[in-house]
Amino acid sequence: AQSVAQPEDQVNVAEGNPLTVKCTYSVSGNPYLFWYVQYPNRGLQFLLKYITGDNLVKGSYGFEAEFNKSQTSFHLKKPSALVSDSALYFCAVRDGWRTGFQKLVFGTGTRLLVSP
Amino acid sequence: DAGVTQSPTHLIKTRGQQVTLRCSPKSGHDTVSWYQQALGQGPQFIFQYYEEEERQRGNFPDRFSGHQFPNYSSELNVNALLLGDSALYLCASSLVDLGPDTQYFGPGTRLTVL
Numbered sequence: 001a002q003s004v005a006q007p008e009d010q011v012n013v014a015e016g017n018p019l020t021v022k023c024t025y026s027v028s029g030n031p032y033l034f035w036y037v038q039y040p041n042r043g044l045q046f047l048l049k050y051i052t053g054d055n056l057v058k059g060s061y062g063f064e065a066e067f068n069k070s071q072t073s074f075h076l077k078k079p080s081a082l083v084s085d086s087a088l089y090f091c092a093v094r095d096g097w098r099t100g101f102q103k104l105v106f107g108t109g110t111r112l113l114v115s116p
Numbered sequence: 117d118a119g120v121t122q123s124p125t126h127l128i129k130t131r132g133q134q135v136t137l138r139c140s141p142k143s144g145h146d147t148v149s150w151y152q153q154a155l156g157q158g159p160q161f162i163f164q165y166y167e168e169e170e171r172q173r174g175n176f177p178d179r180f181s182g183h184q185f186p187n188y189s190s191e192l193n194v195n196a197l198l199l200g201d202s203a204l205y206l207c208a209s210s211l212v213d214l215g216p217d218t219q220y221f222g223p224g225t226r227l228t229v230l
Contacts, residue, residue, distance in 0.1 A: 042224075043120070043224050046219075049217060051217070096172065106158030108158050
């Protein structure tokens with residue numbers, strides 16, 4: 001079965017500094033990887049996805065993610081953090097073989113706190 | 117605004133009761149998936165509906181059931197509620213031809229079981 005792991009429960013960074021939220025994956029076949037963000041009392045918002053192609057994926061709100069096949073990682077990054085980036089971040093992988101009837105398998109989440 | 121709506125926003129039930137949660141998908145979407153997000157955990161897949169049929173199911177007991185209507189909206193029913201069913205229930209809609217790559221999530225329903 002496909003799975004992802006987020007090794008850090010929380011990441012603290014000062015505003016203006018670069019941020020990294022880590023994710024590693026375990027899949028059979030080609031990985032289809034996603035990052036979502038969740039603000040308090042809100043649903044999940046899509047940030048970006050990796051299907052194939054360039055290892056550096058650019059997404060919403062200035063976020064990007066680096067796919068590394070040799071390290072089976074898909075870390076989320078942003079060059080300069082904002083206080084408003086403080087939220088819960090989830091890495092996810094697509095699971096299932098039948099097109100249209102796949103599901104997302106999520107990690108346990110990483111809370112990002114950006115201090116002023 | 118992703119366009120997926122869920123109701124109610126919050127509800128409180130007691131053990132043994134039954135609950136129904138509702139979801140309206142984003143306009144044009146034909147597939148609805150339900151996820152359970154317990155406190156401090158990532159969302160876990162419950163089941164998925166397409167053409168009014170359950171197409172796949174996660175590791176949840178039969179107390180969890182669902183329905184999809186001709187207008188693509190969906191309901192999640194949970195019978196014989198347990199304390200452990202307390203969670204945020206998320207609905208996600210997508211297009212079957214594109215799979216979860218196009219999945220949009222609603223704001224969720226917060227269920228508290230006392």
